[in-house]
Amino acid sequence: MKDPVVRFMENVRLNPNHPAVVQDTGSVSYGEIGSLTARIAATISDICEKPRVLVYLPKGADAYAAMFATLMAGGYYSPINIDAPVHRHVEVLHQFCPDVIVSTKKLVLDLPIADIESEFVDIDNLSSDELGEPLAAHELAYVIFTSGSTGQPKGVMIPRSGLSHYTEWAVNNMCVSPEDRWSQHPNIAFDLSVLDIYGALCGGATLYPLTSKKDKLLPADFIKRHQLTIWNSVPSVVDLMIKARQVTKENFASLRLLTFCGEPLYPRHLDAIFCANDRVLVHNTYGPTEATVSCTLIRLTASNYKDVCGGNVALGQPIPGMEVMLMGGSSDEGELVILGEQLALGYWQNGSETAKAFISISVEGVDRRAYRTGDWVTKRDSEYYFAGRIDSQIKIRGNRVELDEIDSTILKIGYGNSCTVFVNNQLHSFIQTKRLPEFLEFKERLSRHLPEYEIPAHIHVIESFPVNSNDKIDRLQLGELID
């Protein structure tokens, strides 16, 4: 299994003039991004051994170089979505306590780093020294922080071996080549971006980050403008394209592969895609952050997709090196449990959450490490279909959201006890208070702590919460109160 840094540096050596990243500010060749990577790596490896690095940069070549540089320097990193609320950044910063923050002078002003013992590396002011060869790797590759039910983000620790395994699968399975022009839609703190960054740059392709508001609102226009060959996103983005009437033959003509992950793919998405381009291949993949992006795959074409569409599209079969099993139900349904090389090492400094989610199960008499996904899945004709969650976690545009996190935050900022439900694709918070809070102020205060997609669209006052037979708040009953 080849390490991602080795793959990336091979492309730098073989194709130095080929564009690696095409972004709003211009094109960056493999030679240029390779040199930038080696310069960052030289700087951070001088600071300490096995550096723990916070990548605090916007989506684009600088951020990608900082990630590869950290791995090259034998360290591990945590990427930050700079568009998320600063309060969220601060929580990650305090949990992760990086040795190094790679950023710019302007951006780092947003971070209250006075009480953090981190070295700041200014990406605009690097020395010309380059690190010649990769240093011995740390066990970890990256730590991605996701929504946590206590209101504190949870850091998922992905091993370097898991990233290598996933990258090798992605590059080979997707037949990536220098001819490919690949979208980069998700923000860099969302692990779906790992597929773009490592798949494209380890496969010698050209990466096209979508950064402007217009491109995010009209992504199919972006596909046509850059004649992209590979598109990767959550399925909700296809809904956006459908709504904008942009899933057209003209816009989709250049695509050879669309790959989806992060939330259920529905037959309506495939109907629209194959109507626009009946030669394109669609990969539906499934996997939590804890299994390094994705661990199952089903290949869909215009001629086979209807066979694997239930209410939603089948999740596919495990990729080589990974296994899935059903637990707590029957042979036809249960909680999906994942085993294999891509499993995370656990949650950052959170032994209790790690012990709850990462368990030992006996498979044919052998104890194996497994991850409980919390996803309830049904199995029909050997295919797995997502059926729902067993807890209060939901997905909004592919982003993992713990409803309890929203309620913890509402309580923390002084609005009282609340219970948030997700009905008709919208968040409703029921707050136990006498007077309805002023919505704009509520929204503004909440947005200092939570990302935009976690802000409730509606708030309601409630005297007391309905409870179920276990005396727990009954979210289903609350949901029924909504028209």
Place this chain on the structure above:
Amino acid sequence: MKGLKTMNMNDCGYADLYEIILDVIEPKLSQTGLDRNTIKPDTGLMDILDSFGILETIIEIEERAGVSADLAQMDFATAMTVSGLAKEIIRINPRE
């Protein structure tokens, strides 16, 4: 749309279009604490609506005003305010 006025570009000027945009946006604001009176000409659409809300708004404007409101044809920076959207729709729909 029941009970709603429908126009076409030949009898729809800036003021009419501006009102139509407010009509379309208003129900989407009802549960956010904002109301029609708080919306100003330079209010940013992206500050009050999400991506889906913006696209729904545009589709409804097309239906009610009988015009094309293809965002891909517009100057995006201008079109992302209430008045700017009205101006851009007028620009890409010249009167016959």
